[in-house]
Amino acid sequence: MTATLVPAPARAAGxxxxxxxxxxxxxxxxxxxxxxxxxxxxxxxxxxxWAAVQAGSPSQAGFVMAVSAVPRALLMLGGGVVADxxxxxxxxxxxxxxxCATVLALAALFLTTGPGLWLLVLAAVVFGVVDxxxxxxxxxxxxxxxxxxxxxxxQGMRGLAIRSANVLGAPLGGLAVAxxxxxxxxxxxxxxxxxxxPLLISVRMREPAPDEAGDPADRTAWxxxxxxxxxxxxxxxxxxxxxxxxxxxxxxxxxxxVGLTLLADRRGWxxxxxxxxxxxxxxxxxxxxxxxxxxxxxxxxxTVAAAAILGGSVAIGSLAFVxxxxxAVGTALVVGLLAGLSGALCGALIQTxxxxxxxxxxxxxxxxxxxxxxxxxxxxxxxxxxxWGTGPVFTASAAVCGxxxxxxxxxxxxxxxxxxx
Numbered sequence: 323m324t325a326t327l328v329p330a331p332a333r334a335a336g337x338x339x340x341x342x343x344x345x346x347x348x349x350x351x352x353x354x355x356x357x358x359x360x361x362x363x364x365x366x367x368x369x370x371x372w373a374a375v376q377a378g379s380p381s382q383a384g385f386v387m388a389v390s391a392v393p394r395a396l397l398m399l400g401g402g403v404v405a406d407x408x409x410x411x412x413x414x415x416x417x418x419x420x421x422c423a424t425v426l427a428l429a430a431l432f433l434t435t436g437p438g439l440w441l442l443v444l445a446a447v448v449f450g451v452v453d454x455x456x457x458x459x460x461x462x463x464x465x466x467x468x469x470x471x472x473x474x475x476x477q478g479m480r481g482l483a484i485r486s487a488n489v490l491g492a493p494l495g496g497l498a499v500a501x502x503x504x505x506x507x508x509x510x511x512x513x514x515x516x517x518x519x520p521l522l523i524s525v526r527m528r529e530p531a532p533d534e535a536g537d538p539a540d541r542t543a544w545x546x547x548x549x550x551x552x553x554x555x556x557x558x559x560x561x562x563x564x565x566x567x568x569x570x571x572x573x574x575x576x577x578x579x580v581g582l583t584l585l586a587d588r589r590g591w592x593x594x595x596x597x598x599x600x601x602x603x604x605x606x607x608x609x610x611x612x613x614x615x616x617x618x619x620x621x622x623x624x625t626v627a628a629a630a631i632l633g634g635s636v637a638i639g640s641l642a643f644v645x646x647x648x649x650a651v652g653t654a655l656v657v658g659l660l661a662g663l664s665g666a667l668c669g670a671l672i673q674t675x676x677x678x679x680x681x682x683x684x685x686x687x688x689x690x691x692x693x694x695x696x697x698x699x700x701x702x703x704x705x706x707x708x709x710w711g712t713g714p715v716f717t718a719s720a721a722v723c724g725x726x727x728x729x730x731x732x733x734x735x736x737x738x739x740x741x742x743x
Contacts, residue, residue, distance in 0.1 A: 342475060342618055343468050343472040343475045343476050343479065344479060344615055344616070346468065346472075348525055349467055349476065349479070351521050351522075352463070352464075352467050353480075354518075354521050355519075355521035355522045355525070356518070357486060357487060358518045358521070359514070359518040360483060360484060361490055361491045361494065361514050362421075362425075362491075362510075362511045362513075362515035362518075363487070364487050364488065364490075364491020364494075364495060365495040365498065365510050365511040365514060366449075366495075366508070366511035366515075367495075368495025368496060368499065369498070369504050369507030369508045369510075370386065370387065371383060371387055372507065373442055374439065374442050376504070377437075377439045378439045382439060386442050386443055386446055389443055389446045389447060390446040390447060390450030391450060391693070393451045394451075394457070394694075395690060397450075397451060397455075398458060398686045398689055398693075398694070399683070399687070400454065400455075400543070400547070401413075401454040401455035401456070401459070401682075401686055402458040402547075402550065402683035402686025403543050403550065403682070403683060403686075404455045404682070405455065405681075405682030405683075405685075406462070406546065406550070406683055407543070409466075410458075410459040410466060410681075410682060411459075411463060411522065411527050413456070413459035414460055414463060414522060415522050415523065417452050417455055417456035417459065418515055418522065421449065421452055421456070422516045422519065423512075424445055424448050424449065425445075425511045425512035425515060426512035428445055428504075429506075429509040429512055432503065432504045432505035432508060457685070457689050458682045458685045458686040460685075461672075461682070462685050464476045464480070464673060465678055465681055466528045467525060467526075467528070469742075470674050471619070471743055473670050473674055473741070474614055474618060474666070474667070474674075474741045475614060475618040475619070476670075477611075477666040477667075478610075478611045478612065478614025478666055480669075481614070481665070482611045482612060482615060485604055485607060485608040485611065488604065489604070494510065495511070498510040546683070547683070550680050550684070550686075550687075553684075557675070558733075559624075559671065559675045559733075559739050562729055562730070562733040562735075562736045563668060563671055563736055563739075564687060565726075565729060566628075566668070566726040566727070566729045566736070567688060567691055568691040568695060568696075569723065569725045569726035569729065570634075570723050570726035570727075571691060572696055572722050573635065573638070573699075573719045573724070573725075573726070574719070574723050575699050576715075577638055577642075577703060577715070577719045577720075578657070580700045580701075580703055580704045581703050581707060581712065581716060582599060582600070583596065584704065585641065585642060585712050585716075586599070589645070589647075595650075598647060599650050599651055602651040602652070602655040602658065603655070603658035603661075604658060606654070606655040606656065606658025606662060607659070607661060607662030608658075608662070610659050610660075610661075610663040614667075619741050619742075619743065620667065621740070622738075622740065623670065623671060623740055623741045624730060624736050624737045624738055625731070625738075626663070627663075627668055627671070627730060628727045628731045628737065630660045630661075630663045630664035630667070631660075631723065632724055632727035633656075633660045634656075634660035634661045634664060634723065635721070635723035635724035635726075637660065638716065638719060638723060639717045639719070639721075641657070642713045642715075642716035643713060671739055671741070672684060672685065672688060674741055675739065706718075
């Protein structure tokens with residue numbers, strides 16, 4: 323597919339001079355594609371989990387749901403190289419097309435034959451492999467869709483899209499399963515992912531400058547990978563920023579996933595109480611995304627991100643000491659607001675600080691930190707709570723998360739990092 327390109331000089335200040343991203347039709351088409359694809363992902367995972375439970379035992383169903391994480395984590399660095407060599411737009415369109423075909427093939431199989439567990443495993447592996455190239459390309463795409471001065475706003479819009487997909491995807495998937503079983507749910511997921519393809523084709527892209535594009539024929543993929551890692555390691559902002567993201571995620575993922583479930587059980591809050599706490603977190607994160615969407619830029623981005631990480635870490639630690647559901651809901655709202663703000667600002671800084679030629683590889687490394695390393699803390703958190711209780715574990719996790727804020731404040735170039743005007 324040929325890309326629709328806009329000359330670089332006309333895009334130096336944004337898609338259309340003076341028009342913010344949330345009013346730019348080109349950005350909104352990208353956002354529609356991203357939202358539709360993300361909702362489709364949520365429906366797909368509901369369908370996959372239902373089909374796996376029906377086809378095997380609970381442990382086998384858990385294996386099916388987890389198997390896609392392995393190729394995604396192992397291959398994501400290579401996916402970043404692919405995104406930088408061939409362009410994020412082509413990679414995203416191709417990835418969505420493959421994902422759509424895979425899900426629709428599952429829908430057809432369930433409609434006609436009822437495939438066994440091994441086909442679900444195969445589909446999950448395919449999704450994991452495709453995600454390994456899809457995710458770095460998705461991260462690199464905003465810089466080609468809008469101007470640098472609008473990237474913080476776009477990160478806020480992306481956060482709203484993720485929250486909307488999480489809210490809509492599960493009920494849509496459950497409704498589809500209730501009406502037509504796994505076949506209907508897979509068909510719905512495939513249709514939603516398919517909507518993103520023509521929208522992405524219609525999105526105009528910034529033409530990369532000659533020094534950004536380079537000539538892939540002159541380089542090997544291995545050399546591209548080494549160059550990308552060397553670029554990150556030597557960058558005065560990106561290297562400490564990714565380290566801060568790693569610390570924040572390692573301290574955040576465990577308590578806010580498995581830790582919250584165990585905390586609700588020990589406090590006697592029940593499933594409904596835990597649901598209110600999770601909803602409050604999502605509301606806070608959505609509010610932070612909306613703030614950036616409307617405001618577009620916050621001054622002293624590095625310092626604000628550090629303050630948000632530190633404040634969020636204190637709120638995470640205090641969750642274990644709040645006795646009532648109401649108090650936990652209020653605390654989770656603060657956690658969501660500060661985590662959403664710091665996450666969006668860190669994402670915007672990655673977008674604006676990276677050379678466009680390396681953005682896919684930078685996004686891949688950041689993705690491995692969040693999707694590969696951070697989830698490892700969940701079983702450790704569960705085991706530690708069993709040994710020492712929720713209070714000490716939440717406090718230790720908050721300290722790890724807070725180290726990300728301390729690092730951000732201690733590194734001068736990161737602390738003083740600003741978003742473009």
